[in-house]
Amino acid sequence: MRLQNLHSWGISIKEAKVVQKSLSERIVKYDSFSEVKTVAGLDIGFHGDVARASCAVFSYPDCILIEEKVYDGRVNFPYIPGFLSFREIPVLASVLEMVETEPDVLIADGQGIAHPRRLGLASHLGVLADKPTIGCAKSILIGRCEEPGNEKGSYTYLIDREEVIGVCLRTRSGVKPVYVSIGNKISLESAREVVLNCCKKYRLPEPIRWAHKLASN
DNA sequence: GCGACAG
DNA sequence: ATCTTGTCGC
Numbered sequence: 001m002r003l004q005n006l007h008s009w010g011i012s013i014k015e016a017k018v019v020q021k022s023l024s025e026r027i028v029k030y031d032s033f034s035e036v037k038t039v040a041g042l043d044i045g046f047h048g049d050v051a052r053a054s055c056a057v058f059s060y061p062d063c064i065l066i067e068e069k070v071y072d073g074r075v076n077f078p079y080i081p082g083f084l085s086f087r088e089i090p091v092l093a094s095v096l097e098m099v100e101t102e103p104d105v106l107i108a109d110g111q112g113i114a115h116p117r118r119l120g121l122a123s124h125l126g127v128l129a130d131k132p133t134i135g136c137a138k139s140i141l142i143g144r145c146e147e148p149g150n151e152k153g154s155y156t157y158l159i160d161r162e163e164v165i166g167v168c169l170r171t172r173s174g175v176k177p178v179y180v181s182i183g184n185k186i187s188l189e190s191a192r193e194v195v196l197n198c199c200k201k202y203r204l205p206e207p208i209r210w211a212h213k214l215a216s217n
Numbered sequence: 218g219c220g221a222c223a224g
Numbered sequence: 225a226t227c228t229t230g231t232c233g234c
Contacts, residue, residue: 043224044224044225045225045226046224046225046226051225079223079224079225080222081221081222081223081224082222082223084223084224085223087224088224109223109224110223110224111223114223115223120223121223121224135223137223137224138223138224139222139223139224140222140223141221141222141223142221142222142223174234179223
């Protein structure tokens with residue numbers, strides 16, 4: 001057996017890199033939607049062998065739960081920094097097929113273009129689904145940034161190779177910031193605005209918080 | 218070669 | 225991601 005190709009996608013890391021570079025060229029970095037009325041949060045939780053993918057659709061900007069779905073499946077691609085999407089997209093795609101409410105924007109728990117080859121989970125998902133997506137991560141994968149102000153809403157730019165790849169956003173006063181980046185079909189400004197408006201009482205946006213609960217219960 | 222490294 | 229109770233601080 002070939003130890004390098006034991007993944008569901010049937011590809012090696014080397015080939016995955018080629019796929020990432022290719023798909024990253026398809027990312028649309030400006031707003032490509034009319035109005036945001038619904039936002040969906042996506043996440044995955046692991047329970048031994050099963051991976052529970054979840055999707056929570058909320059109204060925007062009120063943030064009222066509209067629909068929730070979970071899908072139990074398995075992942076066969078290991079977690080390798082820089083290749084998270086190859087591990088999570090299969091089950092996320094399955095749970096998305098169950099959703100009846102068509103979300104205007106998807107928020108993924110991870111990076112968008114704030115990635116070595118500019119194709120983090122949110123971007124990969126956005127290109128395949130051809131939908132607006134936002135990457136909202138709890139920590140940095142790549143890039144550097146200054147510490148933003150202490151008040152909710154303040155932010156600084158996340159930079160890599162002289163390029164702005166996202167923002168470090170304070171979603172709640174006095175609390176550790178999150179990292180927001182373009183996934184697909186949305187501008188960095190709009191991505192930041194949507195995430196901030198979805199943060200009501202906690203650090204993470206409501207759709208992500210709810211999806212997180214669904215995936216872990 | 219060494220250190221970093223989303224979830 | 226996941227294993228896990230109490231504890232420090234506003």
